[in-house]
Amino acid sequence: MKKERIEEIAEILDKRGKMTLEQLEKEFPNVSQMTLRRDLYKLEEDGRIIRVRGGAMSVKEVQKVSGEAYTKKTTINTDAKIVIAQKAATLIDEDSCIFLDGGTTAMYLAKEISDIKCNIFTNGIAVAMELAQKKNVNITIVGGQLMKDNLSTSSPAAKDYFAASNFELAIVSATAFTPENGFSCSSQMESELLKMVFQKARHVYMMLDSSKIGKINPYTFAHISDIDVLITDDKFPREYKTLLEQENVVVM
């Protein structure tokens, strides 16, 4: 089917770096050239490849050449984040009303979410941009000052926003976690915003890849008891898991 084929094309392209349409036709003899073209077009829209004369090339390939600076940040523990995002995506129901933070994990979640009718609040513009591709998702952006490092907003005025809006579920992530210091982040405003979110939300799911564990950031916005579910990867330490479960947190 379409989706698998597109995925496969992306993989091949990532692997080989560059392919001509002719080569792709050989690889996929049972579909027409036009279909492959359309697939490439879609992949280009998603920013995964660049179409060039005669075929296409992988964006990763281009980035590999010399781009370390920016790329690095987004590739920390990418695989784990994607796994976490996929898990989280299964937890989103139709017609639900959700807050999503602006972190990279949320970004991956935005990619993974299926296009169902739901309402999502977010303070991350990259997240919002990703979600904008889903037809059925209603997106609301929390305004405020933009932090350039993580492309998310925060402001004291967010309080007013939240006053007039409701959401049952908040799916957030932290940049650091220890059992003693709880979940922390590096920006005070963000921490304040998240505290507000926690007050508003009926349930809170925390996405936390294992690289965050044992680290401490300046502003704690939540403790173990504040969350309902922790979504993590399989490198998550067993002892922490039992610890969390003792506090009635579901770890998945």
Next chain:
Amino acid sequence: MKKERIEEIAEILDKRGKMTLEQLEKEFPNVSQMTLRRDLYKLEEDGRIIRVRGGAMSVKEVQKVSGEAYTKKTTINTDAKIVIAQKAATLIDEDSCIFLDGGTTAMYLAKEISDIKCNIFTNGIAVAMELAQKKNVNITIVGGQLMKDNLSTSSPAAKDYFAASNFELAIVSATAFTPENGFSCSSQMESELLKMVFQKARHVYMMLDSSKIGKINPYTFAHISDIDVLITDDKFPREYKTLLEQENVVVM
């Protein structure tokens, strides 16, 4: 000479990210298309650009925005918009406080703005994202519901935002204009938001490429008398210009 030209092409490309051959021809009117093609070929050999259908894109650009889609649905009257954006960019002073709308013209303006210390409010997340690359620009996003077609937000709650913030200058654009119906757009919420902006702003500059002229959209948010400066391209009809100048609008 060849070398300087190639260098210049590389620089332009790094700045704009992507250019068509047509645009390059305008930039270099004294050489033939073929020469430019050969230049691009050379630059590709050197690994600085990637040639794509119709033109080329900077490798840096690809490396920079890994998540964003480079795809251009935004190719309507691009040249005019860039010209307008360049003009508008010259009007932005250090330490000023500006509202910028979320349209494509504003997007180009965001690219052209030099990295000076200033404060920019915007309701366009694509605009905000572009601005995020400037170190010295302080960005505030107006929250609200995201409209997927133009990636800008609008909401009744914006009023509250504006209540607590000031800006001297608003630089906006419209999707349609006639002298009788004034400046109009297709979304009621956006129109309301712009009206609020107009109330708050001391000065209003309107960016309007000539393709918008003579068209009417459902919601009028301003008339000629509401704006101070109109920034347009050289296809702007002379008779309209005199008309505007009669109403003390500066046309540039």
Next chain:
DNA sequence: AGAAATATGTTATTTTTTAACACGAGGGTA
């Protein structure tokens, strides 16, 4: 100066891409 190398322009040809329409397979609804 004059030959060789380099750079540019012009035109025709080939290749690639797009646009437009058609068709059939599901999926939901009255």
Next chain:
DNA sequence: TACCCTCGTGTTAAAAAATAACATATTTCT
């Protein structure tokens, strides 16, 4: 069940762009 709709796909014609090939400068070097 019949109908309508959307979606994915294929086919073809038309447009656009890239290349190749050749002609004509322009520079460089001896």
